[in-house]
Amino acid sequence: KQLASSPVKQESIKTLPSFILYYYSPIFDLSIIIPTDLMAPTGEKPLIVSFGEMLIDFVPTESGVSLAEAPGFLKAPGGAPANVAIAVSRLGGRSAFVGKLGDDEFGHMLAGILRKNGVADQGINFDTGARTALAFVTLKADGDREFMFYRNPSADMLLRPDELDLELIRSAKVFHYGSISLIVEPCRSAHLKAMEVAKEAGALLSYDPNLREPLWPSKEEAKTQIMSIWDKAEIIKVSDVELEFLTGSNKIDDETAMSLWHPNLKLLLVTLGEKGCRYYAKNFRGSVDPFHVNAVDTTGAGDSFVGALLNKIADDHSILEDEERLRKVLRFANACGAITTTKKGAIPALPSEAEVLSFLEKK
DSSP states (O other): OTTTTOHHHHHHHTTSOTTEEEEEETTTTEEEEEEGGGOOOTTOOOEEEEESOOEEEEEESSTTOOTTTOSOEEEEEEOHHHHHHHHHHHTTOEEEEEEEEESSHHHHHHHHHHHHTTOEEEEEEEESSSBOOEEEEEEOTTSOEEEEEEOSSBGGGGOOGGGOOHHHHHTOSEEEEOSGGGSSTTHHHHHHHHHHHHHHTTOEEEEOOOOOGGGSSOHHHHHHHHHHTGGGOSEEEEEHHHHHHHHOOSOOSHHHHHTTOOTTOSEEEEEOGGGOEEEEESSOEEEEOOOOOOOSOOTTHHHHHHHHHHHHHTTOGGGGGOHHHHHHHHHHHHHHHHHHTTSSSSGGGOOOHHHHHHHHHTO
């Protein structure tokens, strides 16, 4: 009605693209322009934005053999931040991915997989000069894995700060990231800029270092860079292996875990694989038992766990201060991680909410 009474303002709205909402109040002499693709309809779930790498994992068709001995490989999309984004979406949440892919068949295939799984892809850039990253994964007899990477450099390493979709990042309720994007410039600067923008906009910062030693110049550099942003995160998840790496202690106990605590932290999680997980909050701590399954590939289990956790707390951060509710969320997250290990590849194995509920009913 106000626009209709103002010919000048009504004329100006005609020049705006269809995806822009324009509002003018003559009472306050105030104009507001909002990109409608970032507007969440009433009742829509909060957005979880995941930043970092996405790549192709080549997984041996036979477990317990070396890469050279593998008779063949199963092509599987992966990359920890992308896994988390899809885990959130598959569980009924709302997620977006920010990163860079090669302008090649694999890159466009990965972007298509994100879209197919309901992950918003407007934060993706394509690089014409670098390929999408590849990783060959060796599966041990127990389903654990080792990696050999092809990225010299890969497109994800070349994301620049000026390529970031800042409005998308500002719209996040939770901003999740790893440490691989800290290894080299310009991606490191893009990572730091994205974190800064998300934090200023009020997002909860979630950090899973996702240590991949072969990608770092040295162990010392890996630890230095991983810890360089440690005190920014409000939720941190580390594995037992990462706990040992970062603390230098071979003891997986409360004292060792709490040496990683910082004043801004709301929740520290230590995942223990087949032994479940431990949690540390400001006013309580404890452990949640695991679910025992026939594991064939542990790739993506931690990402499935993180996605489940973030999806549950995105619209209710008070869960982080309520131990009883947090334990229920962590039990659900443990179930997600366990289910993910029962299939080969990360993304294909991420469960839906219905699968998890069915799994829990049987336990």
